[in-house]
């Protein structure tokens with residue numbers, strides 16, 4: 001096993017958490033064989049990608065380009081590839097489905113209502129995600145318990161009936177401070193939008209900066225009620241119903 005290069009720059013509690021997370025990822029490979037991780041290129045994703053590339057390189061990493069990502073996110077993808085000297089697979093939505101959606105609802109039809117927004121997320125995120133993870137034994141997610149009341153209900157390892165495979169959440173007990181301490185200690189490239197009020201970054205038209213003290217996901221689909229603010233990859237209310245890139 002590769003040693004954690006940043007361990008001596010982290011306090012002992014976080015260094016221990018890093019080691020446990022790396023071992024958890026390695027255990028997932030032993031337990032489930034083919035494991036896949038869809039990076040959203042957000043802060044948690046940087047930690048997970050770094051740990052996977054160092055300690056569990058058998059895990060396949062990809063990202064979904066919805067076609068509506070901020071330019072800063074695509075630039076980050078290039079910087080990550082340069083940082084590690086390796087290519088990250090990019091999966092795209094099906095163009096005909098997007099054309100049909102736009103014909104019915106317009107290019108920004110997701111603002112019209114919850115059904116239109118969820119249909120757009122389904123076409124641009126969920127379908128390519130499902131296509132990319134098909135055939136794997138487990139998928140890795142970067143959710144943390146403190147992100148929302150829904151995510152507080154998640155388990156580190158649980159069967160995800162929606163996708164027919166195990167769901168692994170290695171960062172569940174990490175705090176936002178720990179995520180950022182790790183990113184800085186490891187000098188990882190990150191999205192500069194995080195420095196100007198965007199703790200959670202999705203598609204450009206559906207993400208805005210938050211005010212100090214607001215929930216970290218308050219800038220995502222801000223025009224909707226908090227209960228509906230997931231995109232289909234994570235459970236919205238209870239385990240077993242649905243939910244993020």
Ligand code: SF4
Nearest residue numbers: 110120121124203206
């Ligand atoms: S976040 Fe917005 S633009 Fe992106 S897939 Fe969902 S509704 Fe569509």
